[in-house]
Amino acid sequence: MPETKELNSPADASVERWERETLEPVIKKRPERRQRFETVSLDEVNRLYTPADVEAVDFERDTSFPGEFPYTRGIHPTGYRGKLWTMRQFAGFGTPEETNARFKYLLEHGQTGLSVAYDLPTLMGYDADSPLSEGEVGKCGVAVSSLADMEVLFDGIPLEEVTVSQTINAPASVLLAMYLVVAEKQGADFRKISGTLQNDILKEYIAQKEWIYPIRPAMKLVVDTFEFCTRHVPKYNPISVSGYHIREAGATALQELAFTLRDGVEYVQWGVDAGLDVDEFVPRISFFFNAHNDFFEEIAKYRAARRIWSRVMRERFNAKSERTLQLRFHTQTAGVSLTVQQPLNNIVRVAIQALAGVLGGTQSLHTDAYDEALALPTDRAALIALRTQQIIAEETGVANTVDPLGGSYFIEALTKKMEDGALDYFEKIDALGGMVEAIEKGFPQREIQESAYQYQKAVERGDQTIVGVNKYSMEEEQGAVPILVINEEVRDRQVERLERAKSQRDSGAVSNALEKLKRAAAAGDNTMPATIEAVRAYATLGEICDALRDVYGLYEEPAF
């Protein structure tokens, strides 16, 4: 039964008294700075939060203890007192050699996990020598066209020991296969490998738009990886359900939360429909959220995420295992909040955003570098970003106690508001037939576009301040910040390695493996074994994706 707040409860009465006796005389003399105060999501924030705002929040039921249902206060009873979050900086540019050197640099300076950024041709399933790859090879990330590149990328990095996160979606199953084959060549035991594959195709259709196949076969590929990893790579997270890109595309904090968790529900449903046991595969589903500028809104979002997930897993899927109920997530500071103007200010923004992620109980964190609105980060900028996390972890004291903001009237009220708002979105999406159908109808896409436009308008009206952009701007020296330049020769070097790999492989084995993959895809069998076989034979990423393109076709985005 929904809670209805009683009118004139004692808490309300005391607020009314304060407003009348203390607030009103002051406001009459000195009005507030603005009529309406709002978050970066343009959501209104009240002047004051009191016990009256948290009457609908029950401590035992809604807030509870860390490590206990509904996990609002975190999944670990000791918070960060046991283990700090993993400092996992996303890196990748140019050739595999260059990225391998950056990885080693970050590990030497105390980073505790790796995260690979691939270039656009790789993300789209094209080889470096494809005409479509012109101008893009090694630009936004590292270029990988075949196992030969992957071997160089992880040279000297023991995959049984270092956890690696890979940001790859449409061709994720292929990159997973490459990763596993490299690990196998290092002598690693699949059962000991941990790490994360982003593999979240739904948010590609919703927000980031790096897709290849139509939605349903693409979802089938995701389920194939769930099934394969559950059986053979049990410590690996085959998916990181991502709100990050949804937010970057313009969503509000609430939309990020709602669409991401509803995507998560969709993946679980597809896994269950494929015959997987919820308590076997869901514990390895991880999440990925944005950390934007509005400090408290972000913290409430993370807390609400854990609460919603645990309840939905229990109520909708009858999950039993604690691990299934516990939402684990990675956080990255908001790339979209970084400014070209006065770029050093970004260091401050990132620090505050990162702090929100930590106070929200993130399991791992990427802090953006201050120069990322200009180009990919230089070594120096990447190092400051890492140092920012180390300062938060080891100097500020925020990791000394669990969920330090729990019990704040504001945070608890905001957490509840986030939860309610997300569940409203769930209802709308369920009414459309689920997330796949909602995406096909353009629902989340339109919601996000509208928010992005409203935010831009708010910035242009000056309702939202961006320091150095629409306020406190100044003439700046051009090129004051050195930036990373990607050598145009990267493509030549990558094409060379690709040609060498092709000339040394057994082409009969390649075409057999690709035929086998096509047959598996057409028959609806799990595609992972055939993909691994093709990768072992040095079939290229482009060849493998082409085989699947032949079977599945291509996604065409409808006009919204």
Add this chain to the structure above:
Amino acid sequence: MDQSRKIRVLVAKPGLDGHDRGAKVIARALRDAGMEVIYTGLRQTPEMIAAAALQEDVDAVGVSILSGAHNTLCPRIVELLRERGMDDCLVIVGGIIPQEDIPRLKEQGVSAVFLPGTSTEEIVKFLRENVGQRA
């Protein structure tokens, strides 16, 4: 230029990148400012963009690039427009473009480069002041 004719703009997303937040916000802002806007959709080659510009008879092409591929894609788009006789068609670029690359892009025929933080009003103003001024 005939004042009764609305300014026509092709908003284009060349290259493999799918980040279309900027392109869509700009398209809507230009429309709200009374211009006719055609959005190409994602992953258009320079050839497709030039063909669409010609077919739609636009006054300007707004190109959104965040992937670092601007030095390859922009000069190609300008060149193809000129080959098709669209000498007056402005090419403006927005996205993640290092300052160092801007002078060269302008030499290659790009009329303006708008970096992150630019207001949509500034872009509207630029188009109003510059469309039809080249001839």
